Amino acid sequence: MAVSGFKNRIEKNLAPSLIIRLSEVDAPMRLAARAKRARGQRGSVELFFAFDDASSAYALITLAELVNQRDVDLIARPVVNRGIPDDPAVDRKRSYAIDDAVRLFARGGTELVRRTPIDPEATAWLAQWVADAPQSAALTDFTVEAVRLLWLTDGQQPDRERFERLWREKLGGSPPAAGDGLASNEQRMARLRMYETPAAWVTGRWFFAHERVAQIGEWLDRLGWEER
Amino acid sequence: MSSETIEFFFSFRSPYSYLAAPRAFQLPENYEVDIRFRGVMPMAMRGQSVPSQKRIHTMFDTKREANRLGMPFGPVFDPIGDGAVRCLRVSELAVDQQLEKQFVLAVSRAIWAEGVDVSTDEGLRPICIAAGLDWHACQQAISDPLIEARVPVFRFREQLLWGQDRIEDLERLLDAAGLRR
Numbered sequence A: 001m002a003v004s005g006f007k008n009r010i011e012k013n014l015a016p017s018l019i020i021r022l023s024e025v026d027a028p029m030r031l032a033a034r035a036k037r038a039r040g041q042r043g044s045v046e047l048f049f050a051f052d053d054a055s056s057a058y059a060l061i062t063l064a065e066l067v068n069q070r071d072v073d074l075i076a077r078p079v080v081n082r083g084i085p086d087d088p089a090v091d092r093k094r095s096y097a098i099d100d101a102v103r104l105f106a107r108g109g110t111e112l113v114r115r116t117p118i119d120p121e122a123t124a125w126l127a128q129w130v131a132d133a134p135q136s137a138a139l140t141d142f143t144v145e146a147v148r149l150l151w152l153t154d155g156q157q158p159d160r161e162r163f164e165r166l167w168r169e170k171l172g173g174s175p176p177a178a179g180d181g182l183a184s185n186e187q188r189m190a191r192l193r194m195y196e197t198p199a200a201w202v203t204g205r206w207f208f209a210h211e212r213v214a215q216i217g218e219w220l221d222r223l224g225w226e227e228r
Numbered sequence B: 001m002s003s004e005t006i007e008f009f010f011s012f013r014s015p016y017s018y019l020a021a022p023r024a025f026q027l028p029e030n031y032e033v034d035i036r037f038r039g040v041m042p043m044a045m046r047g048q049s050v051p052s053q054k055r056i057h058t059m060f061d062t063k064r065e066a067n068r069l070g071m072p073f074g075p076v077f078d079p080i081g082d083g084a085v086r087c088l089r090v091s092e093l094a095v096d097q098q099l100e101k102q103f104v105l106a107v108s109r110a111i112w113a114e115g116v117d118v119s120t121d122e123g124l125r126p127i128c129i130a131a132g133l134d135w136h137a138c139q140q141a142i143s144d145p146l147i148e149a150r151v152p153v154f155r156f157r158e159q160l161l162w163g164q165d166r167i168e169d170l171e172r173l174l175d176a177a178g179l180r181r
Helices: A002-022 A027-038 A052-070 A090-107 A120-132 A139-154 A160-171 A181-191 A214-225 B015-030 B052-069 B080-096 B100-113 B120-130 B135-142 B164-177
Strands: A043-049 A074-077 A199-202 A204-206 B004-010 B034-038 B153-156 B159-163
Touching: A002 B052, A002 B100, A002 B159, A027 A043, A027 A120, A027 A214, A043 A052, A043 A181, A043 A214, A052 A074, A052 A090, A052 A139, A052 A214, A074 A120, A074 A181, A074 B052, A090 A204, A090 B159, A090 B164, A120 A139, A120 A160, A120 A181, A204 A214, A204 B052, A214 B052, B004 B015, B015 B034, B015 B100, B015 B164, B034 B080, B034 B100, B080 B100, B080 B120, B080 B135, B100 B120, B120 B135, B159 B164
Parallel strands: A043 A074, B004 B034
Antiparallel strands: A043 A199, A199 A204, B004 B153, B153 B159
């Protein structure tokens, strides 16, 4: 009885309270950021996102604007498979994400044009292109523009030729052949203990990116990557 | 009594519900609306699995949000199980007596910022009394049977808004409906 009472106290009181205390320890991350700057390196915001997810569209576009004024790179890591296994509310969440993104974009005066969910398989090829290409500012630029086309320009079915033209315009040449980029992104996301998109990893902390843009900015400030 | 109502879906096991509650109950001060409190059973008690990474992330994220809102967070005492059920049953009584604001704010603060074990009479009793409830009536309510959704959720007209960080969007809808006082 005493043992189960103590176990109960650890699970319900001591462990979660300890996690809350640990969440405020940030000295190692600030030191790592300082060391990175001393080596002349830039900061990074790694965004795990899905082209078919309206919340991801908002996160990608707003984070691109956030890092623009800082010595920070936005690393776009598309995924297709994500979420809590056997989640019974997947379809409702997909639909809700659109209603929510309409309101999030409206905060900045932007209209979300697409009002119907996209099947993840309908943009899986786009995710594969980005996942299998080397990281670069041009790739991030392509990714942001592709998301704008998908969500802010029209509600049409994703047209592969249109995105191939955009690829040639931004990066030149043809999109890469399928490799292991997507699987690698999904594995990294799982290793970082993130389970849903859009999730941003910023020097030791992760955030649900669409609803924590200001907090990501504050964390970058704290790490010393302030606006120029 | 206003003609418009916002339904506020709340779980005593949700730290985000705790963060939302003070601002949710404040809405009728600023808008021509009533808040209808709807207590719901925690996800984990409705057979839905909650991954450990979600539980840990929620603690980190809630602490950041609590700091931004100037609210205390931690030490906590997870009310899952008897604690959540007891709070839900007392909240029904509190609604009947129009004391839900007082009870919900007090008990959620006790759970999420003071580490009070509300599954015990010793933990719950002083909170009920401080909220203006009669403890014997609370004990009767606790022994009564009960009560779904992700929380906190607000429903206004046909729109659902999920999250303590969507109150600003709810306020925008209320403004657009011409309900600001």
